[in-house]
Amino acid sequence: MVAVNLVPTEIRVAVARRRHLRRWMISTAIAAAALLAAAGANWAQLARESELKAENERVQEQLAVVRKEVELVTDRLASVSVQIDRADALRRKRPWSGMIMLIGSCMPDECWLTSVATNPERPAPQAAPQNAAKAAVGKETAGRSVAIDAPRELVISGYAGETALPHTFVANLKATGIFETVKLESSQRESVLDGSYFRFQILCGW
Numbered sequence: 001m002v003a004v005n006l007v008p009t010e011i012r013v014a015v016a017r018r019r020h021l022r023r024w025m026i027s028t029a030i031a032a033a034a035l036l037a038a039a040g041a042n043w044a045q046l047a048r049e050s051e052l053k054a055e056n057e058r059v060q061e062q063l064a065v066v067r068k069e070v071e072l073v074t075d076r077l078a079s080v081s082v083q084i085d086r087a088d089a090l091r092r093k094r095p096w097s098g099m100i101m102l103i104g105s106c107m108p109d110e111c112w113l114t115s116v117a118t119n120p121e122r123p124a125p126q127a128a129p130q131n132a133a134k135a136a137v138g139k140e141t142a143g144r145s146v147a148i149d150a151p152r153e154l155v156i157s158g159y160a161g162e163t164a165l166p167h168t169f170v171a172n173l174k175a176t177g178i179f180e181t182v183k184l185e186s187s188q189r190e191s192v193l194d195g196s197y198f199r200f201q202i203l204c205g206w
Helices: 009-092 096-106 165-175
Strands: 111-118 125-127 144-146 153-160 181-192 195-205
Touching (some): 096 165, 153 165, 153 181, 165 181, 165 195
Antiparallel strands (some): 111 153, 153 195
8 A cells, every 4th residue: 555645745854854943842841941940049048048147146146155154163163162261261270479478487587589470471473263264165364363361380489598488388389289290400609799699490280
């Protein structure tokens, strides 16, 4: 059987062209939709990253405020700790009026004193307590404060008319039972004004 196509060639070409054009439009629409979907996902990711960045900045600002508050509280705690130490030291201090009366009652008649001092004579600068200033933020406390500590030793200096008198003085101080240790640190003859006397130094510890 012989088939004869009676449709003109121009029409057949036009139909084929429209068919190819329709396929191309469909393919283009699918590609455009895919691109739009990808762009939408990328935009959502960028928006999320921007939101996370803004949230991180807010958290960092809040963290800076908290760190500042921690530093203030730490400084206050260190200051309170120093004040407590000073108060405890002052409570442990012995009344000097009674101490002077005790020393005077133990001193032989032919002795006189030139000085009565603690050892050390004055508080020494020390670093602030580290258990309070160094803790939460890992930052050392740079300030220095004077911590008052109760004296642990008394230094009595003076002169005696006879070589045995400083030893008598030491024996009398030991007999009071106030001090844990009493020792004659030094005793040597010196020329003083119109005579010769024994300069002594006694250390009393408690």
